[in-house]
Amino acid sequence: MRVQKKRFGHLILLVAVTTSISQVLHSQKALAGRGTGDLRQPPTAKRSLFVAPDDPDFFYSEFVDADINSTRAAFGRPSINGLGDTNSPGTRINFTTDAQVVEAKFNYISTFGSPGGGTFRLEIDGVLHPDFIGSDTDLGARWYPVVSHSTVQRREYSLILPYRTEVEFQGLELTNGSLGLLSPPPERPLPLCVAYGDSITHGFDATSIATSFPYQVGELLESRVINMGFAGRTTTPRDGAAIASLNADRILVAIGINDYIFSKSLATFQSDYEDFLDFVRLVQPSVPLFAITPAWMTNEAVLNGVGEVPESYRQVIRDVVLLRADTDPLLFLIEGSVLFPPDTLYLDDFVHPNDAGFALYGQAVAGSNLLSNASFEIDPFAWQDLGGTQYGTASPNTGLQSLEVSVGSGAIQPVGRLERGEDYVLGAWTRIGSGGESGSFGITFYDSLGGALSSFIVNPTWTTFQKAQRFVSSPAQFAYAEVWCQKLTGSSVMYVDDVSLTKFGTALSKTYGNGRAGARGAPSISASAAPVVGTEITIEVGNPLEEPVLGWLFFSAHGAPSSIRPSLLEMPAPGSFTMIPPAGLRWTLSVPEHVGNGAGVLLRSVQLDLSGSWSESAILSLTAGDRAHP
Secondary structure (H helix, E strand, O other): OEEEEEEEOOEEEEEEEOOOHHHHHHHHHHHHOOOOOEOOOOOOOOOEEEEOOOOOOOEEEOOOEEEEOOOOEEEEOOOOOOOOOOOOOOOEEEEEEOOOEEEEEEEEEEEOOOOOOOEEEEEEOOEEOOOOEEOOOOOEEEEEEEEEOOOOOOEEEEEEOOOOEEEEEEEEEEEOOOOOOEOOOOOOOOOEEEEEEOHHHHOOOOOOHHHOHHHHHHHHHOOEEEEEEOOOOOOOOOHHHHHHOOOOOEEEEEOOHHHHHOOOOHHHHHHHHHHHHHHHHHHOOOOOEEEEOOOOOOOOOOOOOOOOOHHHHHHHHHHHHHHHOOOOOOEEEEOHHHOOOOOHHHEOOOOOEOHHHHHHHHHHHHOOOOOOOOOOOOOOOOOEEOOOEEEEOOOOOOOOOEEEEOEOOEEEEEEOOOOOOOEEEEEEEEEEOOOOOOEEEEEEEEOOOOOEEEEEEEOOOOOOOEEEEEEEEOOOOOOEEEEEEEEOOOOOOEEEEEEEEEEHHHHHHOOOOOOEOOHHHOOEEEEOOOOOOOOEEEEEEEOOOOOOEEEEEEEEEEOOOOOOHHHOEEOOOOOEEEEEOOOOEEEEEEOOHHHOOOOEEEEEEEEEOOOOOEEEEEEEEEEOOOOOOO
């Protein structure tokens, strides 16, 4: 029996609803966590409650326009295209409940019928659930099973709207437990990313919203995301004002493919692109904006109606971004043509990525590694051979291949999305074929005329794979940068693998519990837990050289009152020379509750090498209040 509560003043009327065979069958589908919709009433159970869309304990997020009342919650986006305006890809319905069984009522107004384009996805306690919820083909209002648990337990849920359909949310049916939503609803991260573009941003042809690249960027950056991708969109200047009005903390712009497909002239495309940026900057002059050139497609050599190929439109974007570089330091370029390999294995058709392509696209855009083909598994791709290099299989550090560099030769990869005046970590696993020889890898920053401003270089001499790292500070005024490697002396080969260039905060906030090798192999550093206010974190400095190492351990703090900084760390001999024994060192970091959100702690471990020069071997950034964020 399903018991529905209706309130009349201070009285509660219990209305019994008769069980039918179809409802029992629908309950069995609910136990599997998926199934087709039921046109009739939701299944009966011992104790159930209907929750209307306007219940105050729902938290709706990542939408632009909303119409929420007791019968429906409908979401949309500004009408800037005429196709997909009534979609709201990625909008979230967030709630907390201890119900044993959860069902949702959706009203499908229009569908495209593509697999995954109409189904909701679900996160439970922040983890993506494997089931697809809802339908790709249904029209009208139906009940759909969301999840069924064996126990009554408080859990946080986030239902994520599909990308390719117009659908309304009409409420939940909760069975067993407290019979109601619990407070508070799940929180969503505060940083907001707005992704603007065409059908690739919209989500076509991902198998669900959870494999679209904006969703993956949000997960990797721990950010809310508003998806402003519109299928069929070309670059339209006034879209910039609509995007900027959302007050994002980061804007991704992936537009230009349809300008090529619909044969827009390059002059018009350049004018439209510049005007689009002007509209954004008119409203948000200082938001970081990442301009993504069109992704690789199969018709790279096909001339459109005005005699142009896709690369011509990419070059226009490059030229526009470079032209604005001196006056707009928060405008960055991302090379879309190298976000995934130039192979049809990563495409669903001639232009739209499949799930594999979207995964690489999202990872690259999120910036966990600013370099493409960093493990040299794609041959050839992203790296420019300066002569004498090849992809080899001689005992790579990971994967199947590494880069083999002969004397006098090398390879270069341009990096177009570095911020000015920021800190980065450049690292690579390298080895030299024979002792007594040397090679080098590094990064060089250039001005707009191609003049070198500064370089950061590491010179490997070791004959077994070791990871070397270099901390890099980008000049206040630079136009572009190149990461490179070359073999300097001797007749053997230098092997390079697993190269990484990561923003300082991003790199370090992702390594808790995993450890990182230091320069020249020692020492390494790791943490056993994420830094949370009011907790203690165990820090270990390892020593893989298996012999005593003279190091200098010190810490600093920022964003916290000076009166409490001495209490941020409790460790042996901070700020002094310390002999690191073969077994390493271990101590505890305390993160006091009174530090306050945003306070940070830096811990460095520095190694003194035999030549007497300093080498920063490991560094860890801890942000009080929560996990460290980029």
